[in-house]
Amino acid sequence: MAESWVNSAEGLGSDLHLELAAAGSGSRRAVLMRALREAIRGGRLAPGTRLPPYRSLAADLGLARNTVADAYAELVAEGWLTARQGSGTRVALRAAPATPAPRRRTPVRDSRPAYDLVQGRPDPSAFPRGAWLASARRALTAAxxxxxxxxxxxxRAELREALAEYLARVRGVRADAGRIVLCSGAAxxxxxxxxxxxxxxxxEAYGLPFHRALLADEGVRTVALEVxxxxxxxxxxxxxxxTGTVLLTPAHQFPTGGPLRPERRxxxxxxARATGGLVLEDDYDGEFRYDxxxxxxxxxxxxxxxVLIGSVSKSLxxxxxxxxxxxxxxxxxxVVAAKGEREQWSSATEQLTLADFVASGAYDRHVRRMRQRHRRRRDQLVAVLAERAPHVRVTxxxxxxxxxxELPPGTERAVVKAAAWQGLAVEGLSDYRHPDSRRGSGAGGAGGGRDGLVVGYSTPAEHAYAGALDALCRALPPA
Structure with a gap:
């Protein structure tokens, strides 16, 4: 009985693009052989590449099976291809195209800083790969x-339902899954x-310049609310x-720190109730608290x-x-209409994986581990500064x-520059100040017009953290 190629995965073979029209004239076998040689010589078919079965390639190119089989056989004889029982026909290892010797290049110095204490960048090595992979397998199996x-x-409804339960339990949010809309992040x-x-x-008079620029691009005017x-x-x-809308970071004011007092909440x-206004709550790191x-x-x-806005950017x-x-x-x-008719921003499979990650309790466990890790790093920062720069107040x-x-007035730019000379990336507090804030540089007062550094202690890898703190201390002004 003839084998049915429709039901045979092996019979389907792999796709292979050949330029037969550019291979010159002659018999079909000769044209095919030239096209294969050129693909191998030019590097498009790398050594060891498995070619499609001759039946599949014949069907794709509209050639007779014997024509392709004969071309394969001749190229095997010439040494361009190898053929072994059970492993198919492959490009021979010795058929690698000749490559010119690499040209000498002037070494390019790596411009990246040796140490990084820029805020908002969790250490990527802390990502829970094993637990995430387990959730991905379960999620894809059940999808x-x-x-x-x-x-x-x-x-995905699965993630919205998992988030509704989690946010109610951990953040005191009041909502069902029907009032949650997923997006690609706070921006x-x-x-x-x-x-x-x-x-x-x-x-807020202190906040991300990126967010202010984003709002300006969308035609929103912003006014500064002092902090x-x-x-x-x-x-x-x-x-x-x-003004009918206010954007706040109540759990932990960004970047100056501290929660919004209960009376102000x-x-x-x-x-909002009296005016019909809207409060936008950026809950950017609400899970991480220590003291x-x-x-x-x-x-x-x-x-x-x-409106509560959250993401996994800081936690995962x-x-x-x-x-x-x-x-x-x-x-x-x-909001759904503004987002569009279809989900085009975040992968459905990653949404399903996160849904399992949250529902299984793996997210809670990860957050607890990271909370302990961040607290140790914070304590190390405070201890090092107490020993080497006791005149610097940490808030x-x-x-x-x-x-x-906190830095002495007028020293922030010099300290940031000194840090760069030490190979350390760190940002000044003034970088986050709204340009229309009434408390401009040098005005003094709690929370406004201060000179300072914003130090992201979650950013470096474990092996680099001590070096980053050492570079930071060398850049700080003396007492």
Missing amino acids: PPDAFGPGDPRG HALRLLARVVGGTWAV DDDGAEVGELAGLAG AAVVDW RQPVGAVQGLDPDHV SPTLRIGWMVLPERLLGA GIAAGLHAVL
């Missing part, structure tokens, strides 16, 4: 067929909300006419006036590109992944 089709713009969430809400937003040791001064909202919710009780999300006080890895918004019902349809250390080192 329904629709997981591999066009995605729901809200994101993506802000873009979508800017398109839906628009207008003028109040933002002190108790967080954003939300009482100023009443005097900001035409209540006050911003009261403002204080857990602080719940502001969203839990009023789910109809607060920014490369996963998975974030979420917990939305008031009134914004849900518009914002009760939670998060970075600390602020």
Whole structure:
């Protein structure tokens, strides 16, 4: 009985592109042999590459089977190919194309710093590869067929349900899966909300310049809300006419540190209720706290006036590109419409993997491990500074992944430059100040107009951390 190629994976073979038209004239066998020799000589067919079975290649090229079989046989005889029972026909190892000797090049000096204390970059070596792989296997095994089709713009239901349970349990969030929309991170969430809400937003006087630029690109004007040791001064909202949205980091003000005081949390919710305004809560590192009780999300006080924004960028890895918004019902349809008809931002398989990672408890275990690791690093930073630079005050250390080192007025730029000379990347506090902040450089006062460094102690690999702290201390000004 003839073998059916339809049911034979081996009979289908591999795809192989050959330029027969460019191989000159002559018999079909001769043309095919020239095309194969040229592909091998030019390096497109590397030594050891397995060629398709002659029947498959004949069908693909519209040639007779005997023509291809004879061409293979002659090229084996010439030494271009090898053929062994059970391993098919392959490009011979000695058929490697000649390569010219490498040209001498002037050595290029690596411009990357030797040490990195820039905030917001968790150590990639801490990613839980084994646990993530186990979740990926379970998730893919259990994935329904629709997981591999066009995605729901809200994101996979499995992850939204897992997040609803997790956020309620850990962050005090009040929402079901139907009010969660997945996105690729905080920046993506802000873009979508800017398109839906628009207008003028109040933002903290210290924050990410990237976020302010992103909002400006979407036509949103931002006004500065001053910051002190108790967080954003939300009482100023009443005097900001035409401002209907405020963007805050209540769990851990970024980058100055410290949670928003309970009275101010209540006050911003009261403002939103009275004016119909909207509070955007960037919960960027809410899981990481060390010397204080857990602080719940502001969203839990009023789910109809607060949007919670979160992601796994700080807890797992920014490369996963998975974030979420917990939305008031009134914004849900518009945000989904702004996102688009299909999920095109984050992989469905990674969403399913994260859903299993959260639901199985692996995420909780990972966060606890990282909390202990970050606390050790923070304690090491504080201890080294107490020994070698006791005149430098360290603030914002009760939670998060970075600390602020206060510097004498007028010294910040010089210290950042000195750090660069030590091979250390670190950022100045003034880099995060809103250009319209009333408390400009040198104005003094808690939280405003200060000189300082923003030190990301989660960033370096374990073996590099001590060296980074040593470089930091060498760059600091003397007492």
